[in-house]
Amino acid sequence: MTAPPLRLGVDLGGTNARAALVDQAGALVASCKLQHDERTPLAVARTVAAAVRQVAGQAGVAVAGLGGAGVGVAGQCLGATGMVLNAPNLGWRDVPLGDLLRAELGLPVRVVNDLSAAAWGERAFGAARGVDDAVLVFVGSGVGAGLILGGRLHEGGSGVAGELGHVKVTPRGAPPRRCGCGEWGCLEAYAGGMNLAARVREDLAEGRAGAVLAAAGGDPGRVSASAVEAAYLGGDGYARELWAETGELLGTAMANLCTVLNPTRLVLGGGVLLGCPNLMRISRAHLGDRTLRAARRGLSVEAAGLGDDAGVVGAALLGAEAAVAHDR
Ligand SMILES: [Zn+2]
Structure with a gap:
């Protein structure tokens, strides 16, 4: 399978969850930022899912058709396992974020540190x-x-x-x-x-x-x-x-x-x-x-060069790569 034309990226911080759909040129086709009502892992996963549904709606695509999601988190992440070891701004220790989001979204999910995601975005389209x-x-x-x-x-x-x-x-x-x-x-x-x-x-x-x-x-x-x-x-x-x-x-x-x-x-x-x-x-x-x-x-x-968009763009690229690997 080839990567779908729109890629789904999420930037998860201590205050907001931002989801975006990114096209092949790194441009944001749809974007939605939602504030966390509470910071329990399940509540945050549901907020992410709500932001994802909104961007899918804006772009007129089905969430299930997006192939996969990349999620950059402000915290220490155990690589591709999806486990967040320590996210001080969310008050989290040892949260299986990848599993929670897979259950909410029904998509393969790649969790990555937010700055790793930003670096990957800057490398693809920025400074x-x-x-x-x-x-x-x-x-x-x-x-x-x-x-x-x-x-x-x-x-x-x-x-x-x-x-x-x-x-x-x-x-x-x-x-x-x-x-x-x-x-x-x-x-x-x-x-x-x-x-x-x-x-x-x-x-x-x-x-x-x-x-x-x-x-x-x-x-x-x-x-x-x-x-x-x-x-x-x-x-x-x-x-x-x-x-x-x-x-x-x-x-x-x-x-x-x-x-x-x-x-x-x-x-x-x-x-x-x-x-x-x-x-x-x-x-x-x-x-x-x-x-x-x-x-x-x-x-x-x-x-x-990409400002606040570096994280969602990089996460979207990494999520799409993980989804392709998942399908192989
Ligand atoms: Zn420290």
């Missing part, structure tokens, strides 16, 4: 198009990476390769911060948007970070990486210190990744990096300084 050795690093509410090595998606021995957010980076002179994954001193505990905001709120309680609070309109609940960036632009010393530390941690982790994997393309994305040009600049300066010189040669750094 890593046609590149065989590409690394994608996203810094948004969390931090993660997707790895294309030798033209293939690299998911590792058990499927959790690319968890850049959970490399340990405790800065000098400070006790490690706790990460959403339950471990201590992870990069994401310092550079992920949710943890950055939490840290600023802690510093507010100690009488620091006033300029960041002002940039957030005086509401501690609206403190964010963008507010730090705004305070930085205003010359605030606290924001400068925070960006100096965060940029050093991020840039060094990315440099180490490039030193180990020797990609020819590094694709950077996510709301925190793309929305905070000064954090991007500082991170890239450390990336340039700290990548092994031999690995720096031939490395180009690009901003992600």
